[in-house]
Amino acid sequence: YFQKRYRGRGLARIDWNRDGREDFIVSHLDAPAALLTNQTKHHGNYLAIQLVGRKSSRDAIGSRVTVTSGEKQWTAQLTAGDGYQASNQRQLVFGLGRNNQVDQVTVDWISGATESFTDLPLNCEIRLVEGLKTYCRVPHQERPTGPRP
Numbered sequence: 001y002f003q004k005r006y007r008g009r010g011l012a013r014i015d016w017n018r019d020g021r022e023d024f025i026v027s028h029l030d031a032p033a034a035l036l037t038n039q040t041k042h043h044g045n046y047l048a049i050q051l052v053g054r055k056s057s058r059d060a061i062g063s064r065v066t067v068t069s070g071e072k073q074w075t076a077q078l079t080a081g082d083g084y085q086a087s088n089q090r091q092l093v094f095g096l097g098r099n100n101q102v103d104q105v106t107v108d109w110i111s112g113a114t115e116s117f118t119d120l121p122l123n124c125e126i127r128l129v130e131g132l133k134t135y136c137r138v139p140h141q142e143r144p145t146g147p148r149p
Contacts, residue, residue: 006031010086015093018140020046020123022093027085044097047105048125050090050138051078055111056130062110065092069099091125 007029013022021038028034047067051060059080066075074094082088096102105117109130117135120126125138 001034001036006034010084012082012086012088014089015048015091018048018125020048020093020095025086044095045099045122046093046095047102047120047122048091048093048138049105050125050127051092051107051109052127052129053109053111054130055113056109059090060110060130064108065094066106066108067094067096067102068104068106069096069102072099096122 006026009027009029011024011026013024015022016035017023017037021040021043023035023037025033025035049065051063051065052058053060053063056063060078061080062078064075064077066073074096076092076094078090078092080087100122102120102122103118105120105128107115107117107128109115111130113130115128115130115133117128120135121137124140126135127138128135
């Protein structure tokens with residue numbers, strides 16, 4: 001892909017294969033859209049977080065998440081208005097590197113509420129719903145590898 005020149009139009013981040021490495025889709029003016037898969041080796045641990053608002057808007061746009069592991073912290077905000085005719089996947093992916101646990105996740109919801117979560121797993125996707133005190137692990141569904149019926 002990177003050996004040719006394209007006239008790009010829109011770009012959206014997505015972790016289509018759910019491995020914690022964000023991939024992207026790009027649309028072009030004069031070529032079909034392309035899905036590029038991140039194949040970084042030795043990428044370390046991660047935690048992907050989806051937010052669902054109840055008092056906030058359902059998409060929780062504008063909410064901020066802080067992940068704490070040991071003495072390190074990572075903060076990201078869920079945003080919209082991602083690009084021309086494109087929208088990023090509505091989840092935040094935190095690359096934790098060699099950190100092997102998550103001590104705390106704090107969500108500052110756009111409604112003004114703040115919630116903290118502990119004892120969260122690594123290397124998976126979780127869903128946090130505003131007002132609930134626990135998380136839901138998003139199930140990973142295996143893709144079929146054999147011939148289609």
